Amino acid sequence: MIWLYLYPFVFISEDLDNFLFYNSLIFKRICFKKNTILVSIVKQLQDIDQLYSVKIHVKDLEDVHLLNFVETIQALGLGDIIEGNLEKPLIMPPVLNLQKSAERLKEHKVPIGENILSYLHEVSIYVSGTCLFNCPDCQDRYKQYLCCTKSADVLDPALLKNFLFSTYYTGAAITLSGGNIFQYKGLEDILSILEGIDAIHTLVSDWRNIPEDLRLLSRIRKESFRLKILVNELADVSSIIAIAQKIKNLQIKQCWEIGITSFPEYEDAEILGEQLSGLVDDVTIRPFYTGENIDFFEECIFIDQEELDNIELDKQGVFALQALNTNNFGKITILSDGNVYANVNEKPLGHIQDPIKEMLCEELEKGTSWRRTRYDLEPCSQCRYKLICPSPSNYELAIGKNNLCHINPL
Ligand code: SF4
CATH class of the missing domain: 3.90.930 (Outer Surface Protein A; domain 3)
Incomplete structure (x- = not known):
């Protein structure tokens, strides 16, 4: 035996x-x-x-x-x-200890709100929606990844300040987006509040909305901010490089994100990425699903066996996938009309004036974003790879299919 x-x-x-x-x-x-x-x-x-x-x-x-x-x-x-006839070995299998999960807390009548603010680590805020450009899919891109978008609303700076003070000590990193954020009246005041919050904050802007006059940016504390510059439409490479050079001269951290929808765009983006690489901190190529480029997505986004075979997740990483959506957890978005979302594709959690703790508790308890895991979605819940497969992203929502993979053809 x-x-x-x-x-x-x-x-x-x-x-x-x-x-x-x-x-x-x-x-x-x-x-x-x-x-x-x-x-x-x-x-x-x-x-x-x-x-x-x-x-x-x-x-x-x-x-x-x-x-x-x-x-x-x-x-x-x-x-x-x-x-041989030896004693049975006693080994504790890896079981997720939901010590702090919403269920456990409720069971023991611990108010969930007690530590809820400590979960908040990223807040994206759309301050205003004005922009002179007309990028294709402007109303859809921000629903797939953090990107600027146009709207008629402007976030009341007084409400925004109150919100920032209410989350000041969480240390959550703030991302400001718009429209053209540089036209937002309260921007300078808001930046000086953000300087006091111990995190690296991000200003998101299409490259064409970066102002000629960069005095405002040269006044901010360099360690507290980075610019995330979007290339929503690829054109005029020399102007793009000139802007990157100008920002580098100011010693402001800059990462660039180039949106693409097809293989030819991917090739152009790669060339631009190489040209930018000596000037900027990071370049990301970000695919956008237009509704008509599923073939491109199947080839470049859908996960395949080789990728699954190369995933390296430690114990905590496996547990995290079981309990949380690792893309969404701890993040909220406030749109310029003041509505607050755990995910902009879902219903709002409330309004910027509502108590933040209550909104976060609602999401942790009943929400569909922070806890959207493959364990609860068909057909992934029936697949052995849900153990290590990355949490579902917004691409699944845009495409209307939970399994963006070549493993399960359903
Ligand atoms: S079916 Fe779901 S869990 Fe399985 S590999 Fe595909 S996406 Fe991952």
């Missing part, structure tokens, strides 16, 4: 036909095809009361599938065996 046991950093996931074993210490993974004997063994391993070990009779190892399973577990550092 032998004891087969798994190490406490090994996770098991499954779907209809396969088990996935994942070693969160050295990021190794392996799939086993299900059969009657493996199903019975793994079921016992998954039973938390069995403490991650299972008794196997030596005679059962004559089954070549079982023998191969045991040997693979050992070879990949997923677990080991103890031979």
